Amino acid sequence: MRKPLLSLLAVCILSTAFAQENAIKNPYKKKPAFGFSFTFHDFQTAQDLKNTSLNQVLKDKQWYKTGRMSPGLALSYFQGLTDHFDFMARLGGTFTDYPVPDKPQGGNDKLLAELDANINAKLLSDRYWVTPYLTAGIGGSQWNGYWGAYVPLGLGVQVNLLDQAFINFNAQYRVAVTTGTTANHLFYSLGVAGSLFEKKEPKVIPPPPPPADTDNDGIVDSLDACPDVAGLAQFKGCPDKDGDGIEDKNDKCPEVKGLEKYDGCPIPDTDSDGIHDEEDKCPNEAGVAKYQGCPIPDTDSDGVNDEEDKCPALAGPASNQGCPEIKEEVKKRIDVAAKNVFFATGSSKLLSKSFKSLNEVAKILNEDPNLKLDVEGHTDNTGKPDKNQILSEQRAQSVVDYLTAKGGVDPARLISAGFGQDQPVADNKTAAGRAKNRRVDLKLHYN
Incomplete structure (x- = not known):
């Protein structure tokens, strides 16, 4: 043993x-x-x-x-x-x-x-x-x-x-x-x-002092042709103020970066967009560097350029950030449907009386394939907050699952989220208020 x-x-x-x-x-x-x-x-x-x-x-x-x-x-x-x-x-x-x-x-x-x-x-x-x-x-x-x-x-x-x-x-x-x-x-x-053992730090030996460099340009004075003015190694320590690779004494535009074939002066910029003509694919029309000198595109031709357009592939007014406006009638149909989604008590199981409303939501989404929907679950403050959070997420996901399985809606167009008891719309101290807080919000959008 x-x-x-x-x-x-x-x-x-x-x-x-x-x-x-x-x-x-x-x-x-x-x-x-x-x-x-x-x-x-x-x-x-x-x-x-x-x-x-x-x-x-x-x-x-x-x-x-x-x-x-x-x-x-x-x-x-x-x-x-x-x-x-x-x-x-x-x-x-x-x-x-x-x-x-x-x-x-x-x-x-x-x-x-x-x-x-x-x-x-x-x-x-x-x-x-x-x-x-x-x-x-x-x-x-x-x-x-x-x-x-x-x-x-x-x-x-x-x-x-x-x-x-x-x-x-x-x-x-x-x-x-x-x-x-x-x-x-x-x-x-x-x-x-x-x-019982102290950490041993390695002994550091200080490096020897560097040789003198009066202008701090990285070139020691003994090798610097311009020891009192910061310069470049390629010019033996003499300066190139505009950093264009042309020594100042040979640069006709020493304060402005340029090219050797223009004697140190910059390439012309016909449209004054900051992009010289040699790199500007639209030299006669002001643009931006990101698009190689051409204007920012407007894919859907709605007057809102793609960088500011929340829906670059769908035409919409600037007041709606370039996205189509959802009709008030459609918004009302969605709001009515949201108020008629019901679950079993303390559960994420949908009650059958909710199906008619959810079928209406699926119909609206299938009529316009560009529409997207956010499904947000909420609870009252009855019970523990962490359990309410989980229940709200599960209920929102149940709605998404129904719209996908029964309504034929592409799941990529649906997003579910739960907010537990954190976003009440009524007073949780009353039964009527708690009933209003136990809800599912449905939010349509294009972007």
């Missing part, structure tokens, strides 16, 4: 060596740390789970009471393997009447010694001050001459206090491997740990 403990020590040594090799690749890898913790062993709850069920154990409300647990102490060792994986070893002891399987309990507390090795898979790196993790490993125990092995499985939370210290809470379910000498049980641990 001592073989599991020898295997455990081998895992500790190999994990530490692997962690040291990985230090450079993982900047948030935990440094070696030692800790002290209070522990609790709970054999009774594990037995209750076996004899009854999880639901019954939670209902009895006994599982969290420390009076039925055996307290103890433990020493811990932590070593980072990567940014997201830590090795954790723990040596603990507690005085308890261990329930050895198929053996009567003597009623006397004796020392239970345990040693286990675990891998902690962290959801966040140690860069964050709170780090939840999952843990699994292998362990060995000895009580009153009985040697056993177990597999600890659980979860935990690490709270960083300083660069070198942290609080660690861990809860495990320990599964017996040697069934004749080990019992399944719950295990809890709360403690602190800290690194």
Whole structure:
């Protein structure tokens, strides 16, 4: 039975060596740390789970009471393997009447010694001050001459206090491997740990002072033909004020960027749109650079250019941002339909009396394939806000599903959203107000 403990020590040594090799690749890898913790062993709850069920154990409300647990102490060792994986070893002891399987309990507390090795898979790196993790490993125990092995499985939370210290809470379910000498049980641990090793900062050797560069143009004075005026390396440190690649002494327009074939002066711009004629595809008509000197297009010829047109493929007035205006009659039909959408109480299931109204909405959308529809779900403030939010989203999606499946509407033209109880239209203090707030809003648009 001592073989599991020898295997455990081998895992500790190999994990530490692997962690040291990985230090450079993982900047948030935990440094070696030692800790002290209070522990609790709970054999009774594990037995209750076996004899009854999880639901019954939670209902009895006994599982969290420390009076039925055996307290103890433990020493811990932590070593980072990567940014997201830590090795954790723990040596603990507690005085308890261990329930050895198929053996009567003597009623006397004796020392239970345990040693286990675990891998902690962290959801966040140690860069964050709170780090939840999952843990699994292998362990060995000895009580009153009985040697056993177990597999600890659980979860935990690490709270960083300083660069070198942290609080660690861990809860495990320990599964017996040697069934004749080990019992399944719950295990809890709360403690602190800290690194005994300070981070070594690399020694920084300051670079030698740079050679003199009076005009700060990046060319040292010994190589600068114009050491008092900032210039370019290609002109041996002399300037090109307009940055056109032509040295000022050879530039007929030294203050204006130009081309060599125009002796340093710019290319003509006939239409004065800021785009010279050589790159202007519409040299006689003012335009913009985005369209290579041509005017911004107006695809639907409605007088609103495409960059300002919310519906560039559909003609519409500028007062409506270039989109067609929806007829008042159509808006009224949609509003009436929205007021006649009903759901089962507390559910997203549509009532059959809603179908007529939704069929009318589908008809309107199918008559104009350019129309789009936003479906927005709302609730009153009865119940919890998070559940109301989910219910509002589900109800809006039920309307979209109906219009798609029964009405034949392209789902790409429909958007659903839920707003829970956050956008009431009436007072939630009255039944009538709450009824108005339990609604689905339908909003037509083209863009």
